[in-house]
Amino acid sequence: MLYCGNLLLLGVVVGTAAVAANPSPFYAALGLVTVAAMGCGFIMCSGGTFLCLVLFLIYLGGMLVVFAYSVALCADPFPTGLAEGSVAKYMAGYLLLTGGAAQCTTLAPPFWWSVGQEADMSAMQGEAEGVSEAYGGGGIILISCAWALLVALYVALGVSRGSSRGPVRPIK
Amino acid sequence: MSPYVLVLLLFTLGLGTTLAFVSSHWLLAWVGLEINTLAILPLMVRNHHPRAVEAATKYFLIQAGGAAVLLFAGVTNAWLTGQWGIQQATSPIFIGVISIALALKLGLAPLHSWMPEVFQGLDLNTGLVLATWQKLAPLALLFQIQPANSPLLIFLGLASTLIGGWGGLNQTQLRKILAYSSIAQLGWVVLVVQFSPSLATLAVLVYIVAAAATFIILKLVKSTNINMLAVSWAKSPALVAMAPLVFLSLAGLPPLTGFMPKWLIIEELSKQGLGPAATLAVLTALLSLYYYLRITYAMTLTMFPNNFSGVPPWRLRPLQLTFPLACLVTGTISVLPLTPAAIALVAL
Numbered sequence: 001m002l003y004c005g006n007l008l009l010l011g012v013v014v015g016t017a018a019v020a021a022n023p024s025p026f027y028a029a030l031g032l033v034t035v036a037a038m039g040c041g042f043i044m045c046s047g048g049t050f051l052c053l054v055l056f057l058i059y060l061g062g063m064l065v066v067f068a069y070s071v072a073l074c075a076d077p078f079p080t081g082l083a084e085g086s087v088a089k090y091m092a093g094y095l096l097l098t099g100g101a102a103q104c105t106t107l108a109p110p111f112w113w114s115v116g117q118e119a120d121m122s123a124m125q126g127e128a129e130g131v132s133e134a135y136g137g138g139g140i141i142l143i144s145c146a147w148a149l150l151v152a153l154y155v156a157l158g159v160s161r162g163s164s165r166g167p168v169r170p171i172k
Numbered sequence: 173m174s175p176y177v178l179v180l181l182l183f184t185l186g187l188g189t190t191l192a193f194v195s196s197h198w199l200l201a202w203v204g205l206e207i208n209t210l211a212i213l214p215l216m217v218r219n220h221h222p223r224a225v226e227a228a229t230k231y232f233l234i235q236a237g238g239a240a241v242l243l244f245a246g247v248t249n250a251w252l253t254g255q256w257g258i259q260q261a262t263s264p265i266f267i268g269v270i271s272i273a274l275a276l277k278l279g280l281a282p283l284h285s286w287m288p289e290v291f292q293g294l295d296l297n298t299g300l301v302l303a304t305w306q307k308l309a310p311l312a313l314l315f316q317i318q319p320a321n322s323p324l325l326i327f328l329g330l331a332s333t334l335i336g337g338w339g340g341l342n343q344t345q346l347r348k349i350l351a352y353s354s355i356a357q358l359g360w361v362v363l364v365v366q367f368s369p370s371l372a373t374l375a376v377l378v379y380i381v382a383a384a385a386t387f388i389i390l391k392l393v394k395s396t397n398i399n400m401l402a403v404s405w406a407k408s409p410a411l412v413a414m415a416p417l418v419f420l421s422l423a424g425l426p427p428l429t430g431f432m433p434k435w436l437i438i439e440e441l442s443k444q445g446l447g448p449a450a451t452l453a454v455l456t457a458l459l460s461l462y463y464y465l466r467i468t469y470a471m472t473l474t475m476f477p478n479n480f481s482g483v484p485p486w487r488l489r490p491l492q493l494t495f496p497l498a499c500l501v502t503g504t505i506s507v508l509p510l511t512p513a514a515i516a517l518v519a520l
Contacts, residue, residue: 141200145203147207148184148206148207151207151211152210155214159228159229
């Protein structure tokens with residue numbers, strides 16, 4: 001399980017590096033999907049099965065929006081892929097930096113807390129309680145958050161509309 | 173933009189500020205700040221001018237950065253102490269990080285440089301919302317954390333009054349001058365917030381009234397730079413005759429309302445044994461006075477010649493609602509005699 005967790009965390013780092021290396025929006029969205037999937041996989045390995053499912057669905061929804069917007073509104077005629085020139089160089093640089101930092105900081109032997117109280121069957125209990133709390137006591141806050149997400153959707157549409165005639169364009 | 177959407181967005185703007193005001197939990201405060209930021213963005217890009225979109229993008233990046241630092245500090249605090257409450261934050265490091273994040277959101281020097289750029293890209297109405305309403309939520313959080321890290325806030329305050337005065341000196345663009353003026357006024361607020369929150373509230377209220385009066389005057393005479401002010405007398409002579417008093421009230425000259433918060437803040441700082449800080453703040457207010465005086469000079473104290481067809485606009489009825497402006501100008505000019513009542517009101 002430790003090996004699996006480390007592999008997934010490596011995926012998170014690679015995905016983040018792919019976003020940070022500034023490729024075209026399509027590939028950056030791909031990097032974000034990688035980060036989301038690997039992160040959720042890691043949470044699943046740590047025992048949060050329900051949490052990771054919810055998180056992944058929400059991330060996926062966000063990714064779909066980002067992807068649809070980036071394709072529909074700011075479509076690059078000549079996208080820069082991950083394997084091309086500057087992107088690949090930056091990505092390699094970020095990965096080397098992260099690896100070096102990981103080497104330098106020799107932590108205690110890695111251990112991960114499980115998401116619930118224990119790694120046994122009681123993990124489901126905490127999650128179910130959290131969900132019922134979110135829908136019960138936190139109902140209004142949940143509605144505000146959902147409303148904020150809707151406004152965010154509108155904002156992204158409002159800022160980036162107009163494709164090649166709009167103010168937000170790829171710089172050549 | 174459809175009026176329905178506009179109303180919904182304004183409602184969301186209010187919702188964000190209200191959430192930040194009522195929350196006692198860092199997560200909810202963060203949600204409030206984020207809703208606030210998101211709701212103002214469509215209002216900023218309403219006319220879809222590239223400059224406005226640029227300003228909105230800059231504003232979003234800065235505010236998102238500030239909110240991320242705030243969330244990071246809140247989560248770290250919860251991790252280290254197990255407390256999520258805003259008023260339960262006790263660690264000085266944590267309060268320092270929160271103060272810096274809020275300073276970034278408020279545009280206090282040395283984290284101010286986004287503000288003139290963002291203001292310059294917006295129309296005066298949105299600028300007014302940005303200069304007044306958008307400051308309320310971060311200020312409410314700053315009032316609540318009960319800062320113990322006094323040198324940091326005094327440094328932020330003094331740097332803001334200095335940069336706010338200095339940066340506006342060589343500007344000809346009124347919106348940039350107003351942005352620097354906003355930085356300077358918030359500097360005074362932050363200077364006193366840890367000694368007397370009620371005085372800081374008073375300073376914020378006076379600034380909001382004065383800023384609203386200023387922005388609406390400039391909106392009425394349709395001026396965005398000092399050259400355009402020169403012919404503003406033809407638009408509304410009585411208003412332009414009052415305008416210098418409004419600007420000098422912002423500068424803090426005695427018989428006007430703006431003198432009240434500065435006077436009380438200096439008194440409070442002297443009581444706290446911070447004479448040098450008070451002196452420095454007053455000296456930097458002189459720098460601000462210079463650009464207010466220059467606006468006054470171009471607007472009212474000189475009467476530039478104009479051709480005959482450019483003179484009569486004052487005969488026409490203004491299309492804009494003028495009653496709120498009348499109230500705001502009166503408030504900006506003449507509330508100084510009510511100082512004891514104002515102090516009693518904010519000390520409740």
